[in-house]
Amino acid sequence: MSDTATAQPRTTGVGLPVPATPPARAYGPVTRTDFVRYQGASGDMNPIHHDEVFARAAGFPSPFSVGMWQASLLGTYATDWLGGPNVRDFRIRFLAQVWPGDVLTFEGVPLRTYVLESEDGREGRVDIELTCRRQTGDTAVTAWATFVLPLDASVGDATPEAGEQPETTEEQG
Amino acid sequence: MANPDAQGVTGAPFRLDVERGKIREFALATGAADAAYLREENPVVQPTFLTTTFFWQGEDSNPWSAVELDQQRGLHAEQQYTFFGEPPRAGTRLTCQSRIGEIYTKVGRRGGEMTFAVMYTDFHDETGRLVARAKLTGVETARPPVTGDATQDGASA
Numbered sequence: 001m002s003d004t005a006t007a008q009p010r011t012t013g014v015g016l017p018v019p020a021t022p023p024a025r026a027y028g029p030v031t032r033t034d035f036v037r038y039q040g041a042s043g044d045m046n047p048i049h050h051d052e053v054f055a056r057a058a059g060f061p062s063p064f065s066v067g068m069w070q071a072s073l074l075g076t077y078a079t080d081w082l083g084g085p086n087v088r089d090f091r092i093r094f095l096a097q098v099w100p101g102d103v104l105t106f107e108g109v110p111l112r113t114y115v116l117e118s119e120d121g122r123e124g125r126v127d128i129e130l131t132c133r134r135q136t137g138d139t140a141v142t143a144w145a146t147f148v149l150p151l152d153a154s155v156g157d158a159t160p161e162a163g164e165q166p167e168t169t170e171e172q173g
Numbered sequence: 174m175a176n177p178d179a180q181g182v183t184g185a186p187f188r189l190d191v192e193r194g195k196i197r198e199f200a201l202a203t204g205a206a207d208a209a210y211l212r213e214e215n216p217v218v219q220p221t222f223l224t225t226t227f228f229w230q231g232e233d234s235n236p237w238s239a240v241e242l243d244q245q246r247g248l249h250a251e252q253q254y255t256f257f258g259e260p261p262r263a264g265t266r267l268t269c270q271s272r273i274g275e276i277y278t279k280v281g282r283r284g285g286e287m288t289f290a291v292m293y294t295d296f297h298d299e300t301g302r303l304v305a306r307a308k309l310t311g312v313e314t315a316r317p318p319v320t321g322d323a324t325q326d327g328a329s330a
Binding site: 027040041044067072078090093 | 219227255
């Protein structure tokens, strides 16, 4: 299926500095308004996600969320962490439905870092795994993503910025 | 039951204009805290933004119906977006085309045959460069999904 089958990029496992993993992000209790807003933004107007009568007629207790909504929340959790322009791959697996009133928890963990060498040059990469869990403990969505780690900037990022004060004890008076 | 002859069916090319307002709307609907999505003149799209093909893809450009998955048992199993460089920015005019990929069966964890079908959508920019590819995997379960079953294999397609 690939258009770039001729030159396979080479990857070399290398320990690269990764921006600190953000704390788990909680969202909710989720509402029908959340679903509708996402449906409007995405263009997926399947009534099963907002029409109570339709959802019940289909055998569900209520409308349930669009899987792509919680997947997209995982996406922005990841871009807030590693930078929107750096994303190169985002693969989502849908596992369980999300219902109005659910409280979701979004978490991520780096899996590995490496250098990718291709015709375009060398590029640092990090693969991460992302999870969206319901308050019941069920995993609703798992995603695997790849982000670029800027090789040059990564050194600069590790040092405090000029003007940033080291932590000191509070001054009195 | 899926139609195995659907493999290779290709839709007509369609256009998707990447718009700043749409990126902003998508950021607000998906909890983005990174202000770049809201403040930049030409922000990049979010990892899942290309799902907005919903607004651009017509019947002639969407070959998915050729797979003929049973609506009652059809679920969205996986979705993938691959970017061949930085994701497209607001102001980019994309030319897109969808095609049906592999169709295959597997035995589910609780028995019963599940049928999977894949659709690829390629996104090219104005220079003709392939900038992104979407991969949709749909599944038709052996039985209709059970209401409230937390261990089901997917969310509604």
